[in-house]
Structures are given as C-alpha cells and as structure tokens.
Amino acid sequence: MIPLLHIDTSAVLPFLKASTFSQWEEKALQALQKLEQGTGKGSDFLGWMHLPSAVQPKLFQQIEDIRRDWERDIELVVVIGIGGSYLGSKAIIEALSHPFGHLLPKKGPQIVFAGQNIEEDYISSLMEAMERASTACVVISKSGTTTEPAIAFRLVKQHLYERYGAEEAKRRIVAITDPEKGALRKMATNQGYRTFSIPHDVGGRYSVFTPVGLLPIALAGIRIEELMQGAAAMEEITAEESPKNPAVQYAVARNALYAEEKKIELLVTYHPGLFFLTEWWKQLFGESEGKEHKGLFPAGVSFTTDLHSMGQYIQDGERHVFETVLTIEKPVGKATIPHTEQDDDGLNYLAGKRIDYCNKMAAFGTRLAHIDGGVPNISLQIPRLTPFYLGALLYFFQKSCGISGYVLGVNPFDQEGVEAYKKNMFALLNKPGFEAQGDLLRKRL
Amino acid sequence: MIPLLHIDTSAVLPFLKASTFSQWEEKALQALQKLEQGTGKGSDFLGWMHLPSAVQPKLFQQIEDIRRDWERDIELVVVIGIGGSYLGSKAIIEALSHPFGHLLPKKGPQIVFAGQNIEEDYISSLMEAMERASTACVVISKSGTTTEPAIAFRLVKQHLYERYGAEEAKRRIVAITDPEKGALRKMATNQGYRTFSIPHDVGGRYSVFTPVGLLPIALAGIRIEELMQGAAAMEEITAEESPKNPAVQYAVARNALYAEEKKIELLVTYHPGLFFLTEWWKQLFGESEGKEHKGLFPAGVSFTTDLHSMGQYIQDGERHVFETVLTIEKPVGKATIPHTEQDDDGLNYLAGKRIDYCNKMAAFGTRLAHIDGGVPNISLQIPRLTPFYLGALLYFFQKSCGISGYVLGVNPFDQEGVEAYKKNMFALLNKPGFEAQGDLLRKRL
Numbered sequence: 001m002i003p004l005l006h007i008d009t010s011a012v013l014p015f016l017k018a019s020t021f022s023q024w025e026e027k028a029l030q031a032l033q034k035l036e037q038g039t040g041k042g043s044d045f046l047g048w049m050h051l052p053s054a055v056q057p058k059l060f061q062q063i064e065d066i067r068r069d070w071e072r073d074i075e076l077v078v079v080i081g082i083g084g085s086y087l088g089s090k091a092i093i094e095a096l097s098h099p100f101g102h103l104l105p106k107k108g109p110q111i112v113f114a115g116q117n118i119e120e121d122y123i124s125s126l127m128e129a130m131e132r133a134s135t136a137c138v139v140i141s142k143s144g145t146t147t148e149p150a151i152a153f154r155l156v157k158q159h160l161y162e163r164y165g166a167e168e169a170k171r172r173i174v175a176i177t178d179p180e181k182g183a184l185r186k187m188a189t190n191q192g193y194r195t196f197s198i199p200h201d202v203g204g205r206y207s208v209f210t211p212v213g214l215l216p217i218a219l220a221g222i223r224i225e226e227l228m229q230g231a232a233a234m235e236e237i238t239a240e241e242s243p244k245n246p247a248v249q250y251a252v253a254r255n256a257l258y259a260e261e262k263k264i265e266l267l268v269t270y271h272p273g274l275f276f277l278t279e280w281w282k283q284l285f286g287e288s289e290g291k292e293h294k295g296l297f298p299a300g301v302s303f304t305t306d307l308h309s310m311g312q313y314i315q316d317g318e319r320h321v322f323e324t325v326l327t328i329e330k331p332v333g334k335a336t337i338p339h340t341e342q343d344d345d346g347l348n349y350l351a352g353k354r355i356d357y358c359n360k361m362a363a364f365g366t367r368l369a370h371i372d373g374g375v376p377n378i379s380l381q382i383p384r385l386t387p388f389y390l391g392a393l394l395y396f397f398q399k400s401c402g403i404s405g406y407v408l409g410v411n412p413f414d415q416e417g418v419e420a421y422k423k424n425m426f427a428l429l430n431k432p433g434f435e436a437q438g439d440l441l442r443k444r445l
Numbered sequence: 446m447i448p449l450l451h452i453d454t455s456a457v458l459p460f461l462k463a464s465t466f467s468q469w470e471e472k473a474l475q476a477l478q479k480l481e482q483g484t485g486k487g488s489d490f491l492g493w494m495h496l497p498s499a500v501q502p503k504l505f506q507q508i509e510d511i512r513r514d515w516e517r518d519i520e521l522v523v524v525i526g527i528g529g530s531y532l533g534s535k536a537i538i539e540a541l542s543h544p545f546g547h548l549l550p551k552k553g554p555q556i557v558f559a560g561q562n563i564e565e566d567y568i569s570s571l572m573e574a575m576e577r578a579s580t581a582c583v584v585i586s587k588s589g590t591t592t593e594p595a596i597a598f599r600l601v602k603q604h605l606y607e608r609y610g611a612e613e614a615k616r617r618i619v620a621i622t623d624p625e626k627g628a629l630r631k632m633a634t635n636q637g638y639r640t641f642s643i644p645h646d647v648g649g650r651y652s653v654f655t656p657v658g659l660l661p662i663a664l665a666g667i668r669i670e671e672l673m674q675g676a677a678a679m680e681e682i683t684a685e686e687s688p689k690n691p692a693v694q695y696a697v698a699r700n701a702l703y704a705e706e707k708k709i710e711l712l713v714t715y716h717p718g719l720f721f722l723t724e725w726w727k728q729l730f731g732e733s734e735g736k737e738h739k740g741l742f743p744a745g746v747s748f749t750t751d752l753h754s755m756g757q758y759i760q761d762g763e764r765h766v767f768e769t770v771l772t773i774e775k776p777v778g779k780a781t782i783p784h785t786e787q788d789d790d791g792l793n794y795l796a797g798k799r800i801d802y803c804n805k806m807a808a809f810g811t812r813l814a815h816i817d818g819g820v821p822n823i824s825l826q827i828p829r830l831t832p833f834y835l836g837a838l839l840y841f842f843q844k845s846c847g848i849s850g851y852v853l854g855v856n857p858f859d860q861e862g863v864e865a866y867k868k869n870m871f872a873l874l875n876k877p878g879f880e881a882q883g884d885l886l887r888k889r890l
Contacts, residue, residue: 076548083753099567100557100574102547103521112545117750118807120800121830122544122717124778129545147807148749150790151782151800158783187789204753263708263765264742272567283754290758297709297763298755299744304593305562307866308528308649309728310743313735315862318742320708333569337596338603344632345595349876355565355596358874362563362592364890365869373865374738385566417760420818421752424810429803431794445809 002329002383004233004392007246009253011367011377012322016256024252024259024407025243031406032241032248035399040406042413047201048398051209052231052391059211060225063218066174066194070219071108074172076133078126078156079216080115081140082148083283084204085176089216091280092208092390095273096222109136111220114156115149123152130159136172138219140212142198144177144184147425166191176211203413205284206398209391223387230391238399247396250324251404253378257322258296258408262376265296266314268325270303270363271385277393278302284397288405288412295408304362315373322376326393327363329383331356447774447828449678449837452691454698456812456822457767461701469697469704469852470688476851477686477693480844485851487858492646493843496654497676497836505670508656508663511619511639515554515664519617521578523571523601524661525560526585527593528728529649530621534661536725537653537835540718541667554581556665559601560594568597575604581617583664585657587643589622589629592870611636621656648858650729651843654836668832675836683844692845695769698823700852702767703741707821710741711759713770715748715808716830722838723747729842733850733857740853749807760818767821771838772808774828776801 013021034040035049070077079089093111098104110133114126137160139153160169170192177184179197188195196211207213209231218224238247254265265285267278278300289295301310314321337358339351350358371377382389405412427437458466479485480494515522524534538556543549555578559571582605584598605614615637622629624642633640641656652658654676663669683692699710710730712723723745734740746755759766782803784796795803816822827834850857872882 082750087754098573099570103555103557103574103578110548112548116753117717117747118800118804119716120776120780120804121778123800124776124780125544127780128543129548133548145791147803148753150792151795151803154783154785154790154792155780158785183790190789263763271564272562279754286755286758286762290755290760290762292761293764295758295762297742297744297758297766299742302562304866305527308561308593308863309532309724310731310735311866312860312862313731313740313742315735315865316738317731317735317740317862318708319738321742331565331569333566335565335569335572335600338599340599340603344635345599345628346590347595347599350596350874355563355568358592358596358870359563359565361873362866362870365871365873365886366866368886368889369865369869373862415757417757417762417818418753420760420814421749421756421807421811424814425803425807426810428806428810429795441810441813444813 002381004230004237004382004389005246005396006381007249008379009249011371011379012253012257015262015376016260020256020259021252024256025248027407028248028251028255028403029241029243031251031403032245034406035402036239041411045201045203045206045413047199048203048206048209050235051202052228052235052395055209055228059214062196063211063215063224066215067218069171070136073134074109074136076130076135077109077111077138077216077219078114078130078135079111079138079140080149080152080156081113081212082116082146084207085140085149085212086113086116087276087280087283088208088213088394091276092213092217092222092227092387093220094276095385095390096387097220097273099273108221109219111216115152118148118151123155127155127159130156135160138174138176138215139184140176141184142178143182144187145182147422174215176215203415205287208280208394226387227391230388231395234392234395234399238396247400247403250378250400251407254296254324254404255407257376261320262322263297263320264322265298266321266323267298267300268303268323269300270327270359272302272305273385274326275302280394281397284401285404287415287418288401289408289410291410291417295410303366304359307366314370314375319374322378323370324378324380325363325367326380326382327360328385329381332385447826449675449682449827449834450691450841451826452694453824454694456816456824457698457702460705460707460821465701465704466697469701470693472852473693473696473700473848474686474688476696476848477690479851480847481684486856490646490648490651490858492644493648493651493654495680496647497673497680497840500654500673504656504659507641508660508669511660512663514616515581518579519554519581521575521580522554522556522583522661522664523575523580524556524558524583524585525594525597525601526558526657527561527591529652530585530594530657531558531561532721532725532728533653533658533839536721537658537662537667537672537832538665539721540830540835541832542665542718544718553666554664556661560597563593563596568600572600572604575601580605583619583621583660584629585621586629587623588627589632590627592867619660621660648860650732653725653839671832672836675833676840679837679840679844683841692841692848695823695845696849696852699741699769699849702821706765707767708742708765709767710743711766711768712743712745713748713768714745715772715804717747717750718830719771720747725839726842729846730849732860732863733846734853734855736855736862740855748811749804752811759815759820764819767823768815769823769825770808770812771825771827772805773830774826777830
C-alpha cells in the first residue's frame with residue numbers, strides 16, 4: 001500500500017525553465033518556516049495548524065453525546081452554515097456516503113444543509129420536508145448575523161418552537177459559534193442551547209477540524225477520531241523542513257506553473273463522491289490566494305464523466321490550464337465486468353476485469369494524452385476513501401495552501417474581498433446604517 | 446412579465462475599446478447567416494437547428510406510451526449515457542425537481558444516471574440499489590461501444606435478464622441510438638427492444654431536443670411538449686438577422702471580452718437547482734469552442750453560496766474573468782422572513798420580505814461590486830423555472846454557441862480532442878487493435 005499520500009510532480013518539470021525550480025523550492029521552504037514560526041502575514045489565524053494533534057478526547061465525547069441523544073428520535077438534521085461552515089463537513093459526508101443511500105433502508109438521521117443560499121424554492125422545499133420528519137438543527141456561524149444562515153435559522157427555529165415547544169426545541173438545536181461574543185452566542189446562552197466554540201484563531205475555510213466540521217460529520221455516522229488521526233499524521237509529515245515534504249512539493253509545483261502563465265488549476269478526480277471535496281478545495285485556494293489581482297483560478301472536473309464535456313477544451317483549448325489529479329489506490333465497492341456469449345458490445349476483452357481497473361487505465365491514458373497536449377500534471381494519490389486518509393488529505397491541502405499563499409506573496413488567511421457584495425446587499429436591503437449607500441446604488445441599476 | 450429571455454450586455458461596453466463593438470456585431474451577423482444557410486464549418490451537423498419547430502406529435506405519443514407502461518410498476522429508471530447523452534436531461538430534471546423530493550412521498554419512478562463514469566463504488570452501489578427496486582433502463586449511445594455506457598449497460602442488462610427473464614427484460618429496456626448502424630442498434634433489433642433514433646446530423650451536446658433528452662425528461666414527469674414549445678419560440682426569435690437577436694448579442698459580448706484578454710467565462714446562477722444546467726452549458730461551450738489552442742474557459746458558480754468560496758477570487762483575484770449571470774424573475778415556492786419579538790439576530794428589518802427579494806438584492810449588489818472590481822457582466826433573465834422557459838433558454842444557448850464558434854473561427858460542431866484519451870485508454874486496456882500502442886505507453890508510465 002502507498003503511504004498516507006503520494007505526490008508526483010515529475011510531469012511539471014518539462015514545462016518549466018530548468019533554472020527556476022530550485023528557486024521556488026527555496027521560497028516554499030522559507031514560507032513553511034514562516035508558518036511554523038508564526039512570522040508571516042495573518043499569523044493570528046494559525047490556530048488550524050495544530051488542531052489535529054491537540055484535540056481533546058472530551059470533544060469527541062461531547063459530540064458523541066449529541067449523536068446518541070438525537071439517534072433515538074431524530075430523522076432529519078438541518079445543518080445551517082455557509083462557506084467554510086458548510087463545505088468541509090459536506091465534502092467528507094459526501095465522499096463517505098452511499099451515492100444511492102436514499103434508495104436503501106435508512107440508517108440514522110439524514111443530514112441536509114441550509115443557510116448556504118437564500119433561494120426561495122430551496123428553503124420552502126426544505127420547510128415542506130421538515131413537516132414530515134422529526135427534525136433537529138445545527139446552526140454554525142461565528143457572528144450569528146451572516147445573512148444567509150441567519151435567515152435560514154430564523155425559519156427553522158420558528159418551525160421547531162411551534163412544533164415541539166420551547167423546552168423540546170432546546171434539545172433539538174445545537175449552536176457552533178464564537179466562544180464569548182456575537183448574536184448567536186448570546187441567543188444560545190439566553191435560550192439554553194448546547195454549544196460548541198469556534199476558536200478565535202481559525203478562519204472559516206480552515207475550520208473542518210473544529211466542531212464546525214466534526215459535529216455534522218459525526219452525526220452522519222462517520223468516525224471523526226479516525227479523521228483526526230489521519231490529519232494528525234499529516235500534521236507531522238508536513239512540518240518537516242525538507243523539499244520532500246509533500247505540502248512543500250505541491251506549493252512549489254503550482255507556483256512554478258503559475259509563473260509560466262498557467263492561470264487555471266483544475267482539480268481532477270476520478271470518483272463522483274469527491275465533488276464537494278473539490279468545492280471545498282476551490283474555496284480553500286480561491287479565497288486564500290485570489291487577491292491583489294493575482295492567484296490561480298481554481299476549477300474542478302470529475303473524470304471520466306467530464307472528459308465528455310470539458311475534455312475537448314483541456315486537450316486542445318487555450319494553453320493556460322494545468323491539472324492536479326487526485327486518484328484513490330483501491331475502491332471500497334466491488335464490481336467486475338461480466339463475460340457475454342454474443343459479445344455484441346465488443347467488451348469481452350475486458351471480461352473479468354474490475355471496473356476500477358478501467359478507471360485507472362483511463363486515468364493513465366488521460367495523463368499522457370493531456371501532457372502530450374501541453375497540460376502539465378501534478379499527481380496525488382491516497383490509499384483508500386476512509387475517514388483517516390481524507391483527514392490526512394484535507395490537512396495536506398490546508399498546509400500546502402498556507403505555504404503557497406506565502407510564496408505568492410499574499411495573506412492566505414484573510415478574505416476582505418468577500419465584504420464588497422455584502423455591503424451592497426445590505427444597502428439595497430435598507431439594513432439600518434446602510435440607507436444612504438442604498439440610494440446611490442439604486443441609481444446605478 | 447419579461448419576455449422569453451431578457452439579455453443585458455450594457456456592463457460589457459465599459460471594458461471594451463469603443464471602436465470594436467460594431468465589428469463584433471458584424472462578424473456575429475455573418476456567423477448567423479452561415480448557420481441559417483448551412484454554409485459554415487461542420488454544416489452536416491446542423492440538424493439541431495429546426496428540431497423544436499419540426500417535432501412530430503407522434504414522437505410525444507411514443508414517449509408517452511413508454512411512460513404509461515412503466516408508470517404501472519417501475520420504481521427506478523437507470524438512464525445510461527455520458528456527455529451529451531446525459532447532461533441535457535439531467536439539467537432539466539434537476540432544475541424542475543423538488544430538492545428534497547427523497548424526503549417526501551414518492552411520485553412516479555425515480556430517475557438515476559449511470560454510464561457517465563467508470564467508478565467502481567458508484568456502479569456497485571447502484572447494483573445494490575437496483576436489487577431493492579423494480580428497475581427499468583434507458584440506454585443512450587450512438588454507437589453502443591463508448592466504454593463508460595457500454596460497461597454500465599452490460600451490468601444493468603445482466604441484472605434485468607437474470608432477475609426478470611428475457612421477455613420481461615425486453616419490456617424494461619429502451620435503446621436510443623443510431624437509426625441504422627452500430628452495436629446498440631444491432632443489439633436492439635436482435636433482442637427486440639423498443640428504440641428511438643438519434644438523427645445523423647445532431648451531435649451529442651446539441652441533442653437535448655431529440656429523444657436523448659426528451660424520453661428521460663418525460664419519465665421524470667416533466668411536460669416535454671411545453672419544453673419544445675419554448676424551444677420553438679426561441680428558434681423563431683434567434684433566426685432574426687438583427688443585432689437585437691439575443692443569441693447574436695450574447696455571442697458578440699463574449700467574443701469581444703475574449704479579445705480583451707478575459708479568458709474565463711463564469712456562468713453565475715442564483716438557484717441551486719441550476720447546477721446541472723451549468724454543467725450542460727460548460728460542455729456546450731467548452732467542447733464547441735475549446736480547440737486550436739483557443740476559446741473561453743467555461744466555469745460555473747452558484748450564488749450566493751459560492752460568494753463565500755469563489756467570491757474573494759472574483760472580486761480581487763487575477764483580472765481574467767467575466768460573468769454571465771442568469772437569474773429567474775419569480776420563484777415557484779414561497780417563503781417569507783418572519784418577525785421575532787427579540788430580534789436577537791437583527792433581521793427584523795427584513796421581516797415580511799420574501800426570501801427571493803433578498804436573493805435579488807444580493808444579485809444586484811454583487812453585480813455592482815464585481816463590475817467595480819473589474820469584472821464585466823452579461824445579464825440573462827428568464828421569467829420562471831418552467832419547462833417552457835427552460836426549453837427556450839437551452840435553445841438560446843445552443844444557437845448562440847453556433848454563432849459564437851463561427852465568430853471565433855472554429856468548427857463548433859466537432860470534438861476531435863475527445864479522442865486522444867480514448868486511444869490511450871484503449872491501448873492500456875489492450876483493446877484488440879491497440880496492443881502495439883499499449884506497450885509504448887506503458888514504458889512512459
């Protein structure tokens with residue numbers, strides 16, 4: 001079996017000027033030092049770095065208590081959150097869930113997400129579904145006033161109080177929020193909800209190993225201890241000040257390619273369950289690096305599906321793309337291609353082969369075809385799709401993102417650009433304090 | 446109510462050199478002429494242009510017959526297809542389905558997709574689900590030998606024959622394939638399956654208005670007559686040789702921006718049900734234009750969700766992105782923000798407002814914030830999320846894509862780049878006839 005994570009950047013070198021690679025390595029090692037010593041930009045947001053190794057058994061117990069309490073009678077858990085308060089748990093739950101689970105007998109409560117949009121059809125459909133199921137809610141927001149989750153929580157809370165009464169509603173709501181301040185913390189204290197804290201020094205997109213990620217993941221029946229053990233193992237590996245450190249290698253390769261005018265990084269997966277892992281990765285890198293008018297544009301494809309949609313572009317379109325390809329050494333399920341008498345589809349040459357074997361040959365063949373077409377390739381492989389290896393993978397990406405942002409010269413831990421739309425939205429919604437700006441904006445529409 | 450589709454390209458002009466716009470208009474009108482007269486590249490693949498106006502009531506009847514036959518006893522329909530044989534129907538079905546339908550009492554058979562990947566966990570999970578449901582299958586492939594759908598069909602077919610016997614299995618399989626030749630046509634004739642034909646002159650990504658799209662959409666309970674009526678209305682509008690033709694306007698705006706070094710087009714939606722419409726659009730434009738080392742890179746975001754992931758990059762990252770924003774005038778569902786006594790989340794300023802109102806203000810605010818940040822904006826709006834308006838929208842994109850590809854100077858109706866990975870995959874799988882190439886490739890791995 002391969003180790004925790006295997007990285008191969010050899011298919012990047014032919015696309016670089018020979019002299020440059022070692023310079024990027026040097027920069028990445030300096031960036032790693034800054035991270036480890038807390039001397040870089042945004043160093044008040046480095047709490048994520050040691051979460052896996054510092055986790056307390058008490059946290060697992062608190063989460064397990066809620067899981068057991070709800071397991072008795074809860075059919076539907078609505079997890080309310082947006083951005084980093086949603087994508088990490090969604091990524092892990094999707095990756096480890098049965099893709100056709102809704103067609104099988106139910107095991108434990110169903111986890112659904114809300115407050116990640118303000119779309120009326122979505123929320124009214126959710127309200128309809130809630131009427132038919134015994135419902136509980138996890139609300140995740142540092143402040144409690146972010147518009148999308150606050151609106152969803154107001155509606156879900158109203159439903160729970162009206163249906164179950166205040167005392168029982170209290171048992172059905174858990175809040176994950178700031179340790180001391182903010183609207184949601186205050187509300188939770190006043191109403192007596194069970195709560196978890198989001199550490200001050202951990203930003204949204206780095207929060208999957210806090211209760212923000214861990215509680216929803218555990219409620220889905222996934223072993224969070226193993227997730228954290230995998231992350232802790234990767235924490236150790238990626239602390240090493242060496243060019244062999246996989247987080248360093250990845251940061252080197254992508255920055256070197258960006259300098260060669262490769263402007264788009266495509267995360268390629270060969271497993272449909274990794275769709276939301278790709279979405280999580282897009283937030284992690286896009287929000288960390290997309291500033292000061294620079295940064296790789298992060299995009300995702302799921303192969304071989306998207307070889308029949310985006311494949312043409314990648315093979316022959318504008319040459320500004322490189323691929324980071326994530327594969328899994330062994331599948332969980334098992335399916336073999338059967339032999340047929342007639343061979344009317346001409347597939348007997350594959351009879352007896354595992355489906356995964358075909359998927360792997362597709363991945364190898366695509367790698368070579370795309371390299372030949374001018375698309376550099378970074379390859380990542382993990383051994384299995386398990387909580388342990390996913391924990392390691394997510395930590396790997398977080399660490400590499402911190403390094404990579406420093407190499408690029410930005411602060412990978414802020415996101416000031418996210419405020420621009422919010423200010424305009426508040427103004428147009430006539431939020432108290434924003435009225436004057438609203439009149440100016442309405443004139444422009 | 447707004448007309449069929451409203452397009453606004455006014456927020457493109459400030460990003461262009463003043464002199465260039467009319468040149469692009471002229472080119473687009475010439476391209477439209479080529480399309481209408483069949484004098485451009487790939488003109489043997491223009492069958493899609495008049496599908497909506499030329500559709501025969503007999504086709505609707507044939508589809509309805511199958512829907513009624515299966516409605517009696519089929520719980521699960523597995524639709525097998527990849528690329529254009531999957532994305533069109535998936536896009537329409539997702540857009541018009543209840544997002545939490547799996548939590549409500551069942552109405553009609555459940556539609557699931559297979560053969561759009563060769564991932565072992567996915568297919569083995571599907572086999573498990575099939576064991577528990579009365580299953581039927583629609584298999585879609587022009588040739589019948591495309592690897593992904595052929596593998597899935599071999600497995601599903603084996604299941605149906607073993608479980609139901611040959612005679613009953615025959616009733617549970619419908620093939621959509623070439624009118625005369627190919628492995629699947631031959632198999633269907635030999636076995637006696639019901640079939641539909643894919644016209645010779647319609648390529649995969651332009652096939653949603655053939656039985657490829659129509660049968661699965663109808664099986665999901667969606668009114669395909671209305672879908673085709675909407676498409677036919679748009680067929681008429683977009684035939685007009687005028688700069689006001691919306692398909693011309695869209696082709697002009699995106700080519701003009703591409704010439705100004707905007708290399709990425711982001712399709713922005715404000716409705717989570719439009720995710721697969723975005724995927725369909727990515728195939729349509731990516732596969733039509735991504736050739737000869739040129740073409741806009743098509744990517745998608747779902748707002749406001751992704752304002753909390755990709756929003757930072759769009760606002761402040763590298764300035765090579767423009768947005769095409771699709772909104773819907775009125776939602777289907779209804780949800781209003783309730784008033785609360787305490788106002789502990791500070792949302793009472795929105796009490797009594799529709800959720801859709803907030804979504805609209807978010808869209809307006811984001812439009813202005815992104816324009817101010819240097820992101821050009823094309824706005825599209827449709828009146829409602831109904832089969833009629835979706836039919837119009839999809840036809841609009843197809844027509845505009847044909848025009849746009851001609852303006853770019855490529856053949857928008859071929860996809861030779863898709864073959865490169867297939868050849869390598871066949872070689873690595875030791876497909877008869879590809880063995881020599883396989884040895885060469887294995888040496889490179």
